[in-house]
Amino acid sequence: MSATIKDIAEAAGVNVGAVSRTLRNHPDSMRLRRETRERIFAVARQLGYERNLVATAMRTGVVKTIAVILPLSENGAEIHFARSLSGILNRATHYGYGVKIYPETDLENTFSEILGGKMSCLVSMGVDPEIRSRVIAFSKRHSLKLVLCYGMPTPHFPTVDMDNFTSAVKAVDYLVSLGHRRIAFLGSRLETQDARMRYEGYLHALKKAGISPAPELMDFSDDFESVPEKMLLYPKKKRPTAFLTAADIRALFAENIAVRLGRKIPQEISFFGFGDFALGRAAFAPLSTVREFHYRIGELALDILLGKPVELKPDEDNSYLIQSKLVIRKSTASPEDAQKTENKDIHERRKAK
Missing domain, CATH: 3.40.50.2300 (Response regulator)
Known part of the structure; x- marks a missing residue:
């Protein structure tokens, strides 16, 4: 015969009401000390107690x-x-x-x-x-x-x-702080909210920095290869010194193309992704990226759904937007490093002559 709530109460040294509220995760159970709640759960497990959810639902x-x-x-x-x-x-x-x-x-x-x-x-x-x-x-x-x-x-x-607008602004702000002015944007189709917000954040950050958006440095297609290759083959004064991509995978494709073309990363070209997926850490130049907290999105959604208290407040659109974090790795550097590298190469070639 399975254990009852009364059995658990006797073994845990508490009353039946405390056990019932704790096992149901009733808000009133929070009035009990944490140690008491943990003891009730431990005793319930030891006694093999199983809640009958069907019976509870019927009742x-x-x-x-x-x-x-x-x-x-x-x-x-x-x-x-x-x-x-x-x-x-x-x-x-x-x-x-x-x-x-x-x-x-x-x-x-x-x-x-x-x-x-x-x-x-x-x-x-x-x-x-x-x-x-x-x-x-x-x-x-x-x-x-x-x-x-x-x-x-x-x-x-x-x-x-996620707060995609602010995330893109922070990424561009960082690249601008390094000295980049020609920052390409490899996005995705603008039918989705996250794609639009990242693009709008990119434009906002450029405007804030006094940089005019260049249409030839933007792309929203599913072409992960020929588009970045085309941009990387622009004449030097037109060529981007940095890429911001709407997903890590686009940055990784672009990195591979840059390596194939003989571009030095990050001395000649910087890459910044979105997502912070594991593959980015294994890239030729480990990828700087926007870390997103999708696990937290799920947790927060449940808290809101069940009416639990949450610290984050909704905006005027009834959206709860979670802030991201910039993760800086070896795929980004100041474009000044490219000039230093070029000057060093010229000096070494002259010495060789």
Whole structure:
């Protein structure tokens, strides 16, 4: 016979109410000392106590399961979605909730499952405008709690995302502080909110530094190779001395092309990425980048969804924007170093003659 709440209370030396509130992660359980709560959980594990979630749901009408709608492809979830999902799972477990993951490819079936399972809490990570609008309309129609991760903000529900605008501004500010003036931008298609915000941040930082944007130093295509090669082959006075890319992978492709063309990194050309993925640390010149906190996006989304107190305040668009961090490695340097290197090469050639 499995242990009961009464058994746990006797073994832990507390009353039944304290055990019940603690095991349900009820807000009132926070009034107990941390040591007491930990003792209750330890005793529950030792006695093999298992909560009957089905019975609880039937008795209270509350289903402690959170639905997560996630963009999936044949290769699985994008790495940043996977990191956010990890944050969601961690927080859900902490609060005593289960999680069910649904692909956004069959929304009608997903909606039926959510309603059939009596779930009232939903997180959506999709940024496709049509899918997003359908999820929002469904949540409004059925009075569901919804938090959106990434994408365009909506006044109806909170959105959690990185502050892409400020991140791009900080990256360009850093490159400008090194002395760069010809800073190329390799972005992505501007249909998504993060792509637009990074581009707008890039333009804002250039304007702030008194630098006129050069259309020939910007690209928003999926061409990772011929575009940076073309820019790197410009005459020296027109050639960029630094690249800011909207994703680490674009910076890595551009780095490889620069090496193939005989460009010295970072003496002749600097590269700055976005994402701080592991591959960037293994690059020919370890990549300077914008570190994003996708795990924190998932955690914060759950806190907001469940009405927990959060320190971050929403902006006027009902968005909770998490600040990034610049990670400086060996792919960036002052363009003055290029002139020093060139002068040294000229001096050595003269000596050789």
